[in-house]
Amino acid sequence: MEGRKSETEGMALYLIKLGEISLKGLNRGFFEKKLKNNIKLKIHPYRSVLTREKGRFYLYVDPSCPDEHVERTLKTTFGVVGFSRALVCNKDWDEMCACAKTLIEKEPFACGEGTFKVEARRGDKSFPMNSYQIEANLGGIVLDRHPSMKVDVHKPQKELMVEVRDKVYMYTSPVDGPGGLPVGTAGKGLLLLSGGIDSPVAGWRMAKRGLKQDCLYFHAYPYTSEQALQKVKDLARLIAPYNMGTNLVVVNFTECELWIKEHSKEEEHTLMMRACMMKVANAIAKKRDCKVLVTGEALGQVASQTLESICFTNSMSELPVLRPLVAMDKGEIIDTARAIGTYETSILPYDDCCVVFSPKHPLVRPDVQAQTVSYREMGIEELLAKAIDSVEEFPMGYNA
């Protein structure tokens, strides 16, 4: 312990609140280890030390690391429920007062307005003051400095937390982290990423449940533009920090699309295209050791996302297809897209599918058997195999 203490001497400290992970049983260590690794990888190249005590992570970061880098890391790392920059001092009342005075000069106390509460936890019962006394005395210091502020012990707008343990840890209200489970704890999947609003959100939601994902995009140049591909690259780059980095796999799909157009009924074009995409995605997922596919489908959103259409495309996949947005309204999806910063890129006017391949009146209630026959009759396997073998890959790092 002494060795560790000297190792963290002079380093900036952050307290990290863990959520669901704390509820895990015997496998808690697995989740915690993954989260520690994820945080350390993202903080790199700056030196960091992570320790775990009483359901929290203590993150010590080299003082040369900018606060913004740590904040960006913690805000994009699933498993982090909240975090606060903390000050540490000896169990000495004068030192504690000095720490409190430093903290209340900064946000969220700096403005000197609103309600607050001081909450003390006395892990070390030998400390001469009890929790109530610590709270009352430090509260007095806050009121002296910010006379306009008011105490509200039930629903305070701001909090000053004090924990008396081996040392005294003091911090203000935590900043929200993204919550969820550490990426990588749920294995690996393949996200079908288009240039739209939904699929990046779907990828984000699955990453939140610990699924690491590669991304797959079907490019049909010249029917879709280079700008559309660039948009997808930008989207992959935007979700990469949440996903601990990703690989964008781009399939050249032009020949397949033309073949589908030529060899299927017009009203079936979209369904056949999606069936082919499922076949290609399955093959690529297996090559990359991905156990599931992830799509941004939402029930009933468009013709190809009716229950019957979903049943048909599902029948074309051997791997399970996860659809995290299936029961979400478009408005809810847009809200998430805005919150994670993908919305503005998603709405750029570069289509991911050309009107040439979009039927005027698509089949909305396909029959699995009948459309499977149509699919087989197209005889597209050779072209799909060619597409699977001629992919381009673009790695995206986990630092935003």
Add this chain to the structure above:
Amino acid sequence: MSQSAIDEYARCAREYTGNPSSTHPLGLAAGQRLDQERRKTASLLGTKPQNVFFTSGGTESDSIVLASLLKSPTPGEIVTTAIEHSAVLEWRKTLESAGWKFITLPCPNGYLSLETLENAMNEKVRMVCVMKVNNVTGTVQDTKAIAKLIRSKAMQYGRPIHFHCDAVQALGKVPFRLEEEDIDSAAFSAHKFNGPRGVGILYNRNPSVTALSRGGGQEKGLRPGTENLAGICAMNRALEDALASLDERYSQILAFRCKIQTTLKDIGLKMLSPESGTENDFSPYIVCASVKPVPSEVFLRVMADKGFCLSAGSACSSNAKGKAEGVLAGMNVEPMDRRSSIRISCGSGTTEEEVDLLCEALRTTYKELGYGR
């Protein structure tokens, strides 16, 4: 931008370092040169120097004239065509919110008929705004006959009607002299005749037209802001060159257009520009056709890969979905043809060899995309 315009720009920028409005010797020299250039522009356009105002281009020139309507205490009606450039059509909302009625007349096949215009005229009409050469299809409007109609209506109603003409695509390309026209104001852009971008001319003889912006009173207060003297000199040089070789280049470009048109027809494509006529009917510099059922953007991408820079609809608005088709919609062109419209523009530097290569590329591209013969 032509080499002679670039040289003129460099020479002027080096020689005239003063602000034309300054009273020190450097400023006076620049001011004198500006006056000289204004006289030159006037003579090239066929008007008086006092009617020439230097601006940043066609859009600003159009805007100064249309924004003037907002100053009128009693809003009336403005009659224009559905195929105008967005520099004019985008004023609709602003004018309507100020109480003006903004009437856009249809132009089947790209032409405004005098009958349609006459039917739209009434005592409330204060301004008629018609472009000389359309930027998407190259159709030429009979501005002389339109002016005649407007004047007779003005006489009948006993009040003046302002006639504004966006002549950006006309100057230096098709025969157009202001002294032969009866236009109250007109807009021009230097870059359309190999001059610099960001320089233009507003011709205006109506004193009730007022400034769009506020500033130091330059250009008799109609276009405040320090004059771009080097740009103006370069523009005049380019205009002089363009007008001197207008007839020769016109016949050459017309021959190119014929070749392109023959190819397009041969491939089986539909011309959206006029197929026949004289210089009074269309500008040979612009050819618009439909590559149906291929969407324009797909066709343009393949052509771009082959080194040919073509446009869809109007380049000024091709980034905004749907707007590119506005002019063609105003011509009653079918939606499928609008979505598949491509625009080929020739310039003074276009060579016969380039046109031959273009024709070959048009043919192969349409075929590669699964159509054509």
